[in-house]
Amino acid sequence: MTRKNTEQLHLGAFIVAGPGRPGGWRHPQSEDGWLTPDYYRRIAQTLEQGCFDLAFFPDILAVPNRFGGSHESQLRYGALGSLRLEPTQVLATMAAATNHLGLAATKSTSYYEPFDIARGFATLDHLSGGRAAWNIVTSFQDAEARNFSREQHIPREKRYDRADEFLEVTHKLWDSWADDALVADRAEPLFADPDKVNPILHKGEWFTVDGPLNVPRPPQGYPVLIQAGASDRGRDFAARWADVVFVTHYSLESAVAFAREMKARAAAHGRDPRHLKILPGITPLVGETQAIVEEKRKLLSGLIDPVAGLTTLSYHLDVDLSVYPLDEPLPHLKVPGVTGHYDEMREASDKAGLTLAEAGRMYANRYEGDFIGTPDVIADKMQEWFEAGACDGFMVMAAWQPGAFEEFVRLVVPELQRRKLFRTEYEGKTLRDHLGLPRPERGAWEGKSARLEAAE
Amino acid sequence: MTRKNTEQLHLGAFIVAGPGRPGGWRHPQSEDGWLTPDYYRRIAQTLEQGCFDLAFFPDILAVPNRFGGSHESQLRYGALGSLRLEPTQVLATMAAATNHLGLAATKSTSYYEPFDIARGFATLDHLSGGRAAWNIVTSFQDAEARNFSREQHIPREKRYDRADEFLEVTHKLWDSWADDALVADRAEPLFADPDKVNPILHKGEWFTVDGPLNVPRPPQGYPVLIQAGASDRGRDFAARWADVVFVTHYSLESAVAFAREMKARAAAHGRDPRHLKILPGITPLVGETQAIVEEKRKLLSGLIDPVAGLTTLSYHLDVDLSVYPLDEPLPHLKVPGVTGHYDEMREASDKAGLTLAEAGRMYANRYEGDFIGTPDVIADKMQEWFEAGACDGFMVMAAWQPGAFEEFVRLVVPELQRRKLFRTEYEGKTLRDHLGLPRPERGAWEGKSARLEAAE
Numbered sequence: 033m034t035r036k037n038t039e040q041l042h043l044g045a046f047i048v049a050g051p052g053r054p055g056g057w058r059h060p061q062s063e064d065g066w067l068t069p070d071y072y073r074r075i076a077q078t079l080e081q082g083c084f085d086l087a088f089f090p091d092i093l094a095v096p097n098r099f100g101g102s103h104e105s106q107l108r109y110g111a112l113g114s115l116r117l118e119p120t121q122v123l124a125t126m127a128a129a130t131n132h133l134g135l136a137a138t139k140s141t142s143y144y145e146p147f148d149i150a151r152g153f154a155t156l157d158h159l160s161g162g163r164a165a166w167n168i169v170t171s172f173q174d175a176e177a178r179n180f181s182r183e184q185h186i187p188r189e190k191r192y193d194r195a196d197e198f199l200e201v202t203h204k205l206w207d208s209w210a211d212d213a214l215v216a217d218r219a220e221p222l223f224a225d226p227d228k229v230n231p232i233l234h235k236g237e238w239f240t241v242d243g244p245l246n247v248p249r250p251p252q253g254y255p256v257l258i259q260a261g262a263s264d265r266g267r268d269f270a271a272r273w274a275d276v277v278f279v280t281h282y283s284l285e286s287a288v289a290f291a292r293e294m295k296a297r298a299a300a301h302g303r304d305p306r307h308l309k310i311l312p313g314i315t316p317l318v319g320e321t322q323a324i325v326e327e328k329r330k331l332l333s334g335l336i337d338p339v340a341g342l343t344t345l346s347y348h349l350d351v352d353l354s355v356y357p358l359d360e361p362l363p364h365l366k367v368p369g370v371t372g373h374y375d376e377m378r379e380a381s382d383k384a385g386l387t388l389a390e391a392g393r394m395y396a397n398r399y400e401g402d403f404i405g406t407p408d409v410i411a412d413k414m415q416e417w418f419e420a421g422a423c424d425g426f427m428v429m430a431a432w433q434p435g436a437f438e439e440f441v442r443l444v445v446p447e448l449q450r451r452k453l454f455r456t457e458y459e460g461k462t463l464r465d466h467l468g469l470p471r472p473e474r475g476a477w478e479g480k481s482a483r484l485e486a487a488e
Numbered sequence: 489m490t491r492k493n494t495e496q497l498h499l500g501a502f503i504v505a506g507p508g509r510p511g512g513w514r515h516p517q518s519e520d521g522w523l524t525p526d527y528y529r530r531i532a533q534t535l536e537q538g539c540f541d542l543a544f545f546p547d548i549l550a551v552p553n554r555f556g557g558s559h560e561s562q563l564r565y566g567a568l569g570s571l572r573l574e575p576t577q578v579l580a581t582m583a584a585a586t587n588h589l590g591l592a593a594t595k596s597t598s599y600y601e602p603f604d605i606a607r608g609f610a611t612l613d614h615l616s617g618g619r620a621a622w623n624i625v626t627s628f629q630d631a632e633a634r635n636f637s638r639e640q641h642i643p644r645e646k647r648y649d650r651a652d653e654f655l656e657v658t659h660k661l662w663d664s665w666a667d668d669a670l671v672a673d674r675a676e677p678l679f680a681d682p683d684k685v686n687p688i689l690h691k692g693e694w695f696t697v698d699g700p701l702n703v704p705r706p707p708q709g710y711p712v713l714i715q716a717g718a719s720d721r722g723r724d725f726a727a728r729w730a731d732v733v734f735v736t737h738y739s740l741e742s743a744v745a746f747a748r749e750m751k752a753r754a755a756a757h758g759r760d761p762r763h764l765k766i767l768p769g770i771t772p773l774v775g776e777t778q779a780i781v782e783e784k785r786k787l788l789s790g791l792i793d794p795v796a797g798l799t800t801l802s803y804h805l806d807v808d809l810s811v812y813p814l815d816e817p818l819p820h821l822k823v824p825g826v827t828g829h830y831d832e833m834r835e836a837s838d839k840a841g842l843t844l845a846e847a848g849r850m851y852a853n854r855y856e857g858d859f860i861g862t863p864d865v866i867a868d869k870m871q872e873w874f875e876a877g878a879c880d881g882f883m884v885m886a887a888w889q890p891g892a893f894e895e896f897v898r899l900v901v902p903e904l905q906r907r908k909l910f911r912t913e914y915e916g917k918t919l920r921d922h923l924g925l926p927r928p929e930r931g932a933w934e935g936k937s938a939r940l941e942a943a944e
Contacts, residue, residue, distance in 0.1 A: 050702075051672075051679060058674040067614040067704070069584050093603065095685070095702050103682060103700065110679030115670070116702045118611040124580035125615060128525050143601065147549065147635040155574040158523040159581060178698040179603040214571070216507075218514040221793070223507060223566030226559060229551070242634040244559065246506075246551050246572045248523070337677070 041418050041453055042085045042425030042467060043445075044136070044278075044311055045437055047075060049089055049122050050115040053315075054340035054396045056432035057110045059332065063434060066115060069125045075434045076126035079133055082441030083455045085466045086134030086165060087126060088258070088278070088427060089119035092347075093143060094175035099339070099346040100354035109340035111396075112347055120152055127160035134463030136165035136258055142191055143171060143180045146201035147241055153255040154206060154247040162251030162462030167258040167278070170195050170266075172350055192265045196483035197236045199257075199273055203477035204232040206254050208244035210474065224248075237483075252464050253472040262373075265482075271297035272480045275469055276309045278427050280400050282376050287312055287401070287422035302479070307469055309424040312417070315431055316403040316410050318443045325405055332431055333397050338389035341396030349374060358389040397431070411447040418453065497874050497909055498541045498881030498923055499901075500592070500734075500767055501893055503531060505545055505578050506571035509771075510796035510852045512888035513566045515788065519890060522571060525581045531890045532582035535589055538897030539911045541922040542590030542621060543582060544714070544734070544883060545575035548803075549599060550631035555795070555802040556810035565796035567852075568803055576608055583616035590919030592621035592714055598647055599627060599636045602657035603697055609711040610662060610703040618707030618918030623714040623734070626651050626722075628806055648721045652939035653692045655713075655729055659933035660688040662710050664700035666930065680704075693939075709928040712919050718829075721938075727753030728936045731925055732765045734883050736856050738832050743768055743857070743878035758935070763925055765880040768873070771887055772859040772866050774899045781861055788887055789853050794845035797852030805830060814845040853887070867903040874909065 050066050051057035057064075065071030079087055092113040097103045106114045119137035127135055135156060139149050149166070157164035170191040171177075177185045186194060213228035232243035259274035261267055270277050277294055281287035295305035317332075319325035338358065346353045349367050356363045362378040381391045401417070403410050417423055430436035448454035464471055479485075506522050507513035513520070521527030535543055548569040553559045562570045575593035583591055591612060595605050605622070613620035626647040627633075633641045642650060669684035688699035715730035717723055726733050733750055737743035751761035773788075775781035794814065802809045805823045812819045818834040837847045857873070859866050873879055886892035904910035920927055935941075 055677075057672065057679060058677050064672050068617075069580075069615050073584070092702065094698075095700055103685060103687070107680040107682045107685050108678060110672075110677070113702060114679060115704065117614065118576075118608045118703075120574075121576055121580040121608070121611050121615060124525075124577040125584050128529070128581050128584045143604075145599065145636050148599075152574045152577070155577050158573065159525050159577060161524075175698070178696065180601050181694070181696045183696070216513065216520050216566075221511075221514050221566070221791075222564060223513060223570060224563040226563045229559060229563050231559070238637070240634065240637045240639070242550075242631070244551055246548065246569060247574075248571065335677075 040455055041414065041448070042309060042311060043454065044086045044088045044425070044427040045075070045079050045084055046088050046090065046313060046427050046429040048433065049117040049119055051110040052433040053431055054109050054111040054344055055332065055335035056430070058335040059432035059435065061435035062432045067117070071434070072122050072125050073129040075437055076130045076133055078434065078438050078441055080130045082445045083458060084133060085425070086136050086463055087123070088136040088165075088167065089122065089138060090167070091119055091138035091169075092116055092173070092176070093140065093171070094173060094179050096173060096175050096347045098173070098175070098350060098352055099343040100352065105339050105343040109337055109343065111340045111343040120156055123156060124159060127156070127163065132163070132458040132461070132466070134163045134165055134256065134466060135160055136167050136256070138167040138169055140169050140171040140176070141195040141198040142186055143176065146198050146239055147205065147245070150202040150205035150245055151247055154245060154250045157250035157252055157255050158247065162464070164250065164252070165256035165258055165276070165463055167260070168195065168199070168273070169260070173347070188263065189265060192269055193483050194238045195269060196481045197238045199477070200236070200481050200484065201232070201234050201239050201241050203254060204234055205241070205243055205245040206250055207474045208232055209249045211249050214248045249474070252462050254477070256463050256467065256469070267294065267297060268482060270294065271308065272301050272482060274308065275467065276311055278311055278313060280313045280373065281422070282373070282380070282400055284401070284417055284420060284422055286376070287417060288420055291422050309467055311425050311427045312401065312423050313427040313429050314401050314403045315399045315429040316436070316440055316444060317399055317431060318405070318407055318410055318439055320406065320443070322406060329404070333393065336393050336396040338392040341392035341394065342388065345392060345395045353388065356388055359387050361386070362388055362391050407443040407447040410444050411451060411453070414448065415451065415453055496911055497870065497904070498765060498767065499538075499910065500542045500544045500881070500883040501531070501535050501540055502544050502546065502769060502883050502885040504889065505573040505575055507566040508889040509887055510565050510567040510800055511788065511791035512886070514791040515888035515891065517891035518888045523573070527890070528578050528581050529585040531893055532586045532589055534890065534894050534897055536586045538901045539914060540589060541881070542592050542919055543579070544592040544621075544623065545578065545594060546623070547575055547594035547625075548572055548629070548632070549596065549627070550629060550635050552629060552631050552803045554629065554631070554806060554808055555799040556808065561795045561799040565793055565799065567796045567799040576612055579612060580615060583612070583619065588619070588914040588917070588922070590619045590621055590712065590922060591616055592623050592712070594623040594625055596625050596627040596632070597651040597654040598642055599632065602654050602695055603661065603701070606658040606661035606701055607703055610701060610706045613706035613708055613711050614703065618920070620706065620708070621712035621714055621732070621919055623716070624651065624655070624729070625716070629803070644719065645721060648725055649939050650694045651725060652937045653694045655933070656692070656937050656940065657688070657690050657695050657697050659710060660690055661697070661699055661701040662706055663930045664688055665704045667705050670704045705930070708918050708920050710933070712923065712925070723750065723753060724938060726750065727764065728757050728938060730764065731923065732767055734767055734769060736769045736829065737878070738829070738836070738856060740857070740873055740876060740878055742832065743873060744876055747878050765923055767881050767883045768857065768879050769883040769885050770857050770859045771855045771885040772892070772896055772900060773855055773887060774861070774863055774866055774895055776862065776899070778862060785860070789849065792849050792852040794848040797848035797850065798844065801848060801851045809844065812844055815843045817842070818844055818847050863899040863903040866900050867907060867909070870904065871907065871909055
């Protein structure tokens with residue numbers, strides 16, 4: 033395959049501040065350093081050697097108990113959410129060990145206050161010299177609500193109203209210092225120019241925030257914003273606010289359809305669609321030969337108990353799968369938001385004649401989009417998706433940490449570089465530079481909020 | 489002076505994640521690196537060379553506008569709170585650059601949720617190998633309330649009720665994993681033992697939190713707890729919960745009286761009074777000769793506008809001093825909590841015939857307890873306070889950053905070491921080791937809460 037254009041793709045690494053994929057921690061090459069800075073420093077340096085755009089940390093504010101209403105399977109199998117360090121501290125550790133790698137943390141608009149979040153990401157952006165990104169989630173699990181003194185979750189539509197207002201406030205706070213407000217003139221003296229640091233006096237439905245922020249405007253203007261909303265309102269939210277959309281697809285067709293839709297949505301909101309970067313998550317499984325790949329796959333599959341996979345799937349679907357028989361086909365479910373994905377998966381399972389237990393094992397060992405094979409096979413597929421307009425790059429997930437990132441950097445990245453699909457060195461300093469996104473001026477957020485639009 | 493016992497004192501460094509003392513940023517030896525990791529890394533390494541117990545970051549959740557209801561003087565003079573990075577990220581940066589130094593951040597029980605705080609400090613304690621400390625504040629400024637969607641502050645008594653319950657919840661969460669719950673047995677497989685990770689199912693007046701935490705029990709059991717309450721309820725709270733009390737005194741007599749009272753309060757709560765460490769804040773001004781010290785003092789004094797000092801004093805008193813004439817003596821004020829300190833200061837000002845403007849300049853350049861002079865003079869005074877039972881050590885504040893810390897480590901620490909008043913190397917690994925505090929077992933917090941006691 034030859035290159036059709038000179039655009040290059042973007043790579044993020046989806047890292048868990050804990051044991052990673054269920055079973056992945058059992059891999060002979062995995063490491064137990066989840067609680068140590070060295071573990072994260074090493075991953076960061078590996079990714080920077082591989083010229084990755086960014087490291088990305090998902091988050092969960094609870095040990096999930098969606099499967100059977102108990103934490104047991106989560107803990108026993110080290111399944112999703114069993115252990116998660118607070119991500120911004122992990123990123124500060126990574127920032128100190130790298131010079132270019134972008135640094136993304138997930139924070140929920142449902143359980144934090146905008147002053148705190150605006151300040152946290154402004155701090156990370158300064159400490160990293162302009163490499164911070166915020167993955168905005170609205171949260172959906174009752175287990176999280178019950179850790180944050182809420183009887184129940186805010187309903188979906190309301191969550192996005194709150195998120196819209198949350199983003200209005202964080203943007204006002206990031207804008208509360210002009211770019212040149214910090215003067216530090218010792219002779220005058222003038223530390224900061226009072227005329228260039230302004231209260232925001234926000235008074236809305238959810239938040240009352242006077243401001244100004246106590247941190248100067250971030251080097252990137254605003255941190256890079258990432259979103260993964262799947263519902264209609266979620267997609268609209270991403271098309272308005274996000275710089276990067278993180279998504280999961282099991283086929284090229286659905287990926288292309290989604291990317292087209294999102295770019296069109298962005299354009300409809302008056303944005304340059306090239307400034308909305310679509311990064312589907314993939315879990316590559318790479319080996320020097322196809323035979324090695326098959327053996328690796330067998331090894332990983334054997335490390336997973338079906339229940340570990342169903343525990344994770346229960347969380348993602350927000351449905352208790354423990355009530356369905358393990359030896360029957362997947363149940364028909366109406367799952368808001370992720371319905372399309374679940375239906376895709378169920379149809380594929382039925383076609384393959386899988387039981388729920390087998391589907392659980394497969395889910396825990398899933399390789400979204402089947403990026404499996406030797407480096408040239410994986411690079412072919414990445415190129416195919418990229419050139420078909422399915423994406424602007426990929427969010428690389430690791431079947432086990434940190435080894436799968438190291439293998440990807442050693443085997444796949446050089447092949448992408450050979451094809452001039454991926455950078456061989458960083459050209460800019462900030463994450464916006466890496467992503468080819470302009471630095472937003474003060475006030476650039478205005479007109480993005482659906483909540484404000486509806487109120488007009 | 490010779491040593492009367494073999495006890496050694498403890499040293500903390502009070503560091504501002506911003507420009508520090510008003511005017512300090514104008515010092516020729518100060519640095520502008522407040523927004524860079526190198527600035528904090530260097531301070532951390534200096535303190536670790538000096539065998540300090542811990543680095544301590546105060547915090548403010550607003551740019552204060554108590555003086556004249558405006559941010560102007562705060563920003564213009566770089567006065568207290570004009571710029572403050574989020575402290576746990578700064579500490580994560582410091583943790584990665586050091587091996588022994590304790591790491592303390594301030595977080596308010598009024599504006600955060602206990603799950604978030606318990607998780608943040610558990611993360612810091614793991615990432616630093618057992619060096620985390622939490623300075624617990626209940627917050628008192630309306631400017632902070634107005635950044636966190638509250639019309640007004642919670643009243644003082646209510647704030648401490650909330651703080652009591654907040655600490656009940658964080659301790660339950662830190663205890664939600666047994667020390668040996670994380671097994672990571674790959675063969676079994678058993679990631680964490682479900683029988684040793686327990687929900688907390690807390691349901692109180694302020695918080696409903698199911699738990700468990702998604703981070704294993706901190707290496708120190710609980711992070712070291714620091715408190716600085718001045719009111720009666722604040723002192724009671726510290727005597728119940730705190731490992732370290734941070735306090736300010738202008739005379740040896742008041743320091744001794746306070747320390748005696750606090751140790752007695754701790755004993756009355758059934759605690760070993762030696763496990764409540766009292767660290768008064770001091771701002772040493774040291775020089776090779778007395779003449780150099782005097783010149784340094786003149787230099788620093790000349791860098792301060794009186795309004796910069798009054799801005800800081802207004803914040804500390806929570807009283808708008810802009811309404812009083814600058815050329816008259818200090819007004820008589822009834823200031824809850826800090827009344828004693830203010831009265832002390834006013835009497836001293838009146839005796840010296842100072843105007844409010846002059847007192848403002850002095851306040852900005854204050855040297856609590858007058859730890860001013862050549863290294864042996866300062867060491868004499870520290871020894872005097874220590875041996876008189878005024879304290880278990882000191883929280884060293886810097887007239888300018890980072891130079892004042894470097895001078896203290898170069899000039900004063902060796903003198904303290906020569907007298908065997910201070911360690912020449914770290915003996916343990918954790919902050920509890922440095923402070924001589926036992927590691928608390930699971931459940932060790934029980935019986936500490938005044939709120940629970942009142943409910944019985």
